[in-house]
Amino acid sequence: MTIKISAFTFAGSITSSTSNSNEGKDFFRNRDGNGEFDIDAMITHCPSCSYFLSKPPRSTVALWTRDIEYLIRDSLEPSMQSTSLNNSALISAKSIYKSFSGHRVLEDIKLSIEPGQIVTLIGPNGAGKTTLVRIVLGLLQADSGEIFRRTSLKIGYMPQKMHVESTMPLNVFRFLQLSGKHDEAMVDETLTLLRILHLKRRQLAAVSGGELQRVLLARALMRKPGLLILDEPAQGVDLAGQAELYALISEISSNQGCGVLMISHDLHLVMSATDEVICLNQHICCHGKPEHVSNDPAYLDLFGARASQDIAVYTHHHNHRHDLTGKITHSHDD
Amino acid sequence: MIESLIQLYTTDFVLYALAAGMSLALVAGPLGSFIVWRRMSYFGDTLAHSALLGIAIGLLTNSNPQLSIIISCLFFAVLLTLLERRPGVSTDTLLGIIAHSSLAMGVVVLALSDSIRVNLEAYLFGALLTISSSDLLWVVAVVAFVSLILYLFWNDLLSATVHAEIAEIEGTNVKRLNLILVLLIALVVSVSMKIVGVLLITSLLIIPPAAARRLAQTPEQMAIKASCIGSLSIVVGLTVAFFLDVPVGPAIVVAASAIFLLLYFYPSVQKA
Numbered sequence: 251m252t253i254k255i256s257a258f259t260f261a262g263s264i265t266s267s268t269s270n271s272n273e274g275k276d277f278f279r280n281r282d283g284n285g286e287f288d289i290d291a292m293i294t295h296c297p298s299c300s301y302f303l304s305k306p307p308r309s310t311v312a313l314w315t316r317d318i319e320y321l322i323r324d325s326l327e328p329s330m331q332s333t334s335l336n337n338s339a340l341i342s343a344k345s346i347y348k349s350f351s352g353h354r355v356l357e358d359i360k361l362s363i364e365p366g367q368i369v370t371l372i373g374p375n376g377a378g379k380t381t382l383v384r385i386v387l388g389l390l391q392a393d394s395g396e397i398f399r400r401t402s403l404k405i406g407y408m409p410q411k412m413h414v415e416s417t418m419p420l421n422v423f424r425f426l427q428l429s430g431k432h433d434e435a436m437v438d439e440t441l442t443l444l445r446i447l448h449l450k451r452r453q454l455a456a457v458s459g460g461e462l463q464r465v466l467l468a469r470a471l472m473r474k475p476g477l478l479i480l481d482e483p484a485q486g487v488d489l490a491g492q493a494e495l496y497a498l499i500s501e502i503s504s505n506q507g508c509g510v511l512m513i514s515h516d517l518h519l520v521m522s523a524t525d526e527v528i529c530l531n532q533h534i535c536c537h538g539k540p541e542h543v544s545n546d547p548a549y550l551d552l553f554g555a556r557a558s559q560d561i562a563v564y565t566h567h568h569n570h571r572h573d574l575t576g577k578i579t580h581s582h583d584d
Numbered sequence: 585m586i587e588s589l590i591q592l593y594t595t596d597f598v599l600y601a602l603a604a605g606m607s608l609a610l611v612a613g614p615l616g617s618f619i620v621w622r623r624m625s626y627f628g629d630t631l632a633h634s635a636l637l638g639i640a641i642g643l644l645t646n647s648n649p650q651l652s653i654i655i656s657c658l659f660f661a662v663l664l665t666l667l668e669r670r671p672g673v674s675t676d677t678l679l680g681i682i683a684h685s686s687l688a689m690g691v692v693v694l695a696l697s698d699s700i701r702v703n704l705e706a707y708l709f710g711a712l713l714t715i716s717s718s719d720l721l722w723v724v725a726v727v728a729f730v731s732l733i734l735y736l737f738w739n740d741l742l743s744a745t746v747h748a749e750i751a752e753i754e755g756t757n758v759k760r761l762n763l764i765l766v767l768l769i770a771l772v773v774s775v776s777m778k779i780v781g782v783l784l785i786t787s788l789l790i791i792p793p794a795a796a797r798r799l800a801q802t803p804e805q806m807a808i809k810a811s812c813i814g815s816l817s818i819v820v821g822l823t824v825a826f827f828l829d830v831p832v833g834p835a836i837v838v839a840a841s842a843i844f845l846l847l848y849f850y851p852s853v854q855k856a
Contacts, residue, residue: 388752388753389752389753407750407753409747412747415621415745415746417620417621417794418617418806419802419803419805419806420746420803421801424803425746428743428746428751429750429754466750473754
């Protein structure tokens with residue numbers, strides 16, 4: 251019990267969920283061990299996966315509330331877990347194990363996605379993120395574990411990358427039509443939403459990597475999915491476009507009420523739009539809900555609404571902005 | 585010359601040859617396009633090579649030659665599909681082993697069965713002009729069947745070719761489609777043996793789509809234009825073979841290659 255509590259207090263957005271993360275407890279235990287902790291002295295860093303997570307919230311009340319919540323939830327497991335998962339979740343997975351030729355890739359993974367919820371998977375290379383996503387998608391069979399999928403759930407999937415076969419003449423419009431007969435107005439609407447309408451008649455082979463990501467997202471959206479699964483959606487997208495893309499994904503999720511499961515390395519960009527972060531390194535090292543701390547000034551300061559504009563590697567100012575198509579949207583003066 | 589041309593194309597066996605070749609070219613356009621898009625040309629080659637073993641077995645067991653070729657091609661298609669899923673040996677190596685060992689086995693078996701005199705060259709390079717009305721019937725039936733299946737599954741096949749995983753998630757049964765495509769290739773290979781022979785079948789499947797690539801803006805355009813180029817190659821090849829007195833199968837492939845080269849090096853003027 252003490253281990254759990256101390257693990258829970260280390261950071262507002264991180265919760266130790268498996269015994270495997272006990273190795274990190276000393277790392278996270280506050281310095282003087284009296285229940286108070288010095289935020290600035292703490293490095294919020296997941297020891298198992300070497301990923302930097304959010305800074306802990308300052309509010310002790312918020313901390314205690316979430317600790318109690320997780321304590322109750324964890325102690326009532328598994329009976330409460332399974333019922334609550336099945337009621338509202340679009341998809342939920344439990345005790346997922348997977349090995350590739352004797353090498354354990356996933357261990358005791360638990361995951362669930364609610365409508366309108368954005369879940370982000372983070373973790374180092376080889377952590378099993380893509381494997382987990384493929385299992386959730388049903389493309390890969392887990393060695394053991396259970397997956398519940400809401401009946402007639404439509405999934406929109408955006409793969410990490412796509413090999414465009416140059417011997418096949420195919421334009422963007424036709425590519426989108428491969429997912430079914432969509433009327434042109436709907437295609438235009440989706441392309442406009444993603445600001446790639448100008449690519450509609452372009453050959454797929456002539457579309458750049460970052461643009462292709464948006465085309466793939468468009469294809470995923472065409473079927474009006476209940477669940478969007480995105481494998482590194484912003485890969486190859488330029489820095490300004492990344493923030494825009496994540497904002498868009500979050501907008502789509504809230505407008506259409508679809509759940510989102512995504513793999514991302516752009517934590518600084520993703521956090522503001524994410525309901526739950528799962529830090530994966532074969533097992534779930536930690537998971538957390540940034541929403542619990544979203545009112546906290548420290549959190550807002552780090553990942554708030556303006557974060558997208560403040561993420562430049564070096565700080566400098568432009569007198570204009572570009573949109574996704576490269577057009578100048580407005581100048582600084584108006 | 586015109587007279588001899590008229591005479592050529594009013595002869596029964598030439599008309600049979602033309603009809604068989606043209607119908608094959610018709611289906612080779614769309615089917616060959618898939619082979620090009622999916623980079624399966626070596627797969628088709630292996631199937632064709634292994635068909636010779638089918639002929640040998642068919643002759644030994646005294647069964648209908650066309651039927652035994654079809655059955656052996658389908659068998660090898662399924663076998664290759666199963667073997668491809670096994671890790672350990674790369675597909676490339678595997679296909680190479682099967683292609684040449686089955687070809688060699690076919691030749692050995694044919695040579696061993698000295699009770700039957702077989703014209704090996706006819707199977708290796710085709711004997712289009714010896715096509716009978718029953719051969720033609722086989723070709724037309726298979727072409728009609730393959731075209732129908734391709735038409736029915738066209739969009740699904742395209743989707744699975746462009747991105748198998750997305751297609752799978754969108755509800756397409758990709759594994760079944762892959763098997764269907766492989767079986768269709770096996771069927772077409774088995775009936776085209778008489779036309780161009782086991783060594784040249786793949787060329788008839790992949791050269792026309794490759795030539796059509798630069799003229800096409802959509803997958804459908806590429807498939808249809810490949811069919812046209814294939815048909816043209818058949819007519820040109822047949823005519824040239826008649827006048828120069830050379831084997832018809834190789835002449836057709838040479839004609840197709842010439843069209844490919846012409847289109848490949850011709851500067852694209854009207855490309856949109």
